[in-house]
Amino acid sequence: MKTKSLNFRLIISFGVSICFFSAIIFMLSIKAFNSYYYEDIYRTLEENETIIRITDIDDFIKGKNRDIRKIEEKVWVKTNENVLIRKFKDGRSNITEQILLKVEDDIKKQEKDSKRYVMDVEDRQLFYVITKYKISRNDSKKKATDKKYSSIKTSEGSCYYKVSFKWKVEDDTLEKRLFIQICISFLLGIGMMFLVAFYLSRYLTRPLVELESYVGNISNRELNVPIKMSRDDEIGFLANSIEKMRKELLKYDEDQKFKLHAVSHELKTPIMVIKSYLDAIKRGLYPKGNLDASLEVIDEECNRLEKLVYNLLYMQRLDYLDSEIKNREKVNLKEIVQEVIKSYSLQLKQLDMQLNLDDVVIYSNYNQLKVIVENILDNQIRYAKTLIKISLKEDSEKIYLNFFNDGESIEKIEDIFKLFKKGKKGQSGIGLYIVKRILKIYDGKIYARNVENGVWFEIEIEKC
Missing domain, CATH: 1.10.287 (Helix Hairpins)
Known part of the structure; x- marks a missing residue:
């Protein structure tokens, strides 16, 4: 609507x-x-030349250059005494005396050589143009000897005024x-x-x-309906952007469903173990032979459950840390490695540790780097037979942190950094995924490669 x-x-x-x-x-x-x-x-009324010299008065009055269209012309002469004399006969004409008097008044006031006028006469318009012409010396002498014009006092400097009239057409069809x-x-x-x-x-x-219909489907979480619109204009670009958004939302929705399913499965196992052991102890039964051994299993499962919950919460936080890095500071990566090794001292008693660590200062977040080292070292301890090697180096562009264990080769090495992908001895399949996600925030990368006598994990971090 x-x-x-x-x-x-x-x-x-x-x-x-x-x-x-x-x-x-x-x-x-x-x-x-x-x-x-x-x-x-x-333009019909006006002459081509606005100022000319009059050499023959009779030819001028006869209108030798008169336009052939229906135009009525009349001539006045203005003497040096500012007297206007009509040089035409009062014959058959549509120009009345009242009009002539108005025209003569305009002649006296006119200062320009040529000027346009319009007059309303009984609901009809009369257009006329007054043009001034100067009298030459020869014409002045001729008038002086001519009895016909002897009464008119003209001399060089006197003027003729030709007025061309044209009525507006009455028939405006x-x-x-x-x-x-x-x-x-x-x-x-x-x-x-x-x-x-x-x-x-x-x-x-x-x-x-x-x-609008497609966006309505998206708002109703019907993300499986693709947007089909093949246009090369701005609307087509908008449709492509919405389709890209739909795919991202669909992927995110599927990831969330997968995470929820995997998390519920991971939490279910330790909870079932703890519950079954407690039920057995209540009935006076000890699955591990005695009370202390059975309680130790419960304690291990509780620690496992605690660590799993911690990793799940931390993984959820990473969704909000992809776009920014908070609380960055200068930290010594060597000190972080040594601190994590110390916290795992009990697990490392039966393993040979070989360290080659340089002092490397990085501008980063202390806790995030510590999580990286903890998860990698926890993985090495779980799979190592007798030996773990850790090296820390840097050059002008990158920082290199490498881990080695002499355990078995990894079968599907490309899957170990995926969420909930567990190895043979894996617990949750979250640790290495978290490592990769944190490194992505710092434009870092992690690789795993099988060698003849073990597995190398190589971390590269760009220097800021």
């Missing part, structure tokens, strides 16, 4: 925007047309037809834009609706 509402809002918003801008374009088009129309009228055609064009354009907007909205929202 929300998606349909979004789709509708997209169409409405797009349509309103189209109508708004189309109205603006329409008004600008009308204004541009009117400007062009008026400009054409004025063509203009209305043009506006109607523009309206029809815009309506067709708006209709086509609506169709395009509808198609685009459907094109954009359809995959989003599909993605």
Whole structure:
């Protein structure tokens, strides 16, 4: 329902925007047309040359350069005494005396050589252009000898004003037809834009609706449904990212189920042993022959259970330590190895220890490094027959911590660092997994390799 509402809002918003801008374009088009129309009228009225020298008054008045279009022209002469004299006869004309008086008033006020005017006359517009022409010396002399113009005092510096008139066409059918055609064009354009907007909205929202359905499956923990969307645009990239997230969540969910199953199995064994021994002791029976030996088995299983719980809790903490390393400080790795060996002194009494340790200072977390050494050494003690070797070296780039035991070769060496993968004498299959996870935080690596008389575990840690 929300998606349909979004789709509708997209169409409405797009349509309103189209109508708004189309109205603006329409008004600008009308204004541009009117400007062009008026400009054409004025250009018709104007002469090509705004300032010319008059050499023959009669030719000028006859209108030798008169435009062939329907334009009415009249000429005034302005004397040095600022007197306007009409140089035309009052014949048949649409230019009334009132209009002429207004034009003469404009002539007196005009300072430019040419200027455009418009006048409203009884709901009709009259366009006219007043152009000023200067009188040359020759024309001035001719007027002085001509009896016809002897009463007009003109001299060089006097001016003629030619006024070209043109009425706005009364029949505006063509203009209305043009506006109607523009309206029809815009309506067709708006209709086509609506169709395009509808198609685009459907094109954009359809995959989003599909993605919403897929995300709904993920939120309902239905992680087995893959996202199938083959697109090369941003929506396709989003779908690929969501599909990648689905796979990661599915993997995480499967890992959690596997961990829960394995943990319940690992906890079940020591609990069953402890419970069975306690039940036997209550009935006065001693599975190991006497009370002390039976209690010792219970104590071992309790220690095993304690260590298992500790490792499980520590493993859970590692899920939150992958992205950051807390409480980093300078620590001497040699001292950590020696401290762990001392804590395992009882288990190491029957084994030969060979140490080759250099002083290596690393900027890291003390407790995490100690967990690495403890888990590796615990593994070596469990499988060694008579000998354990430990070496600690460094170069300019890496730190090398190696462990050797003379025990049996490992059959599936690639599986020993996987969670809950136990060897022949393994207890939980968590210790080496924790080692690898901690080293991953420090960009470190651990390798195991079989040699002729035992197994080497090699640790490499990048220097910070």
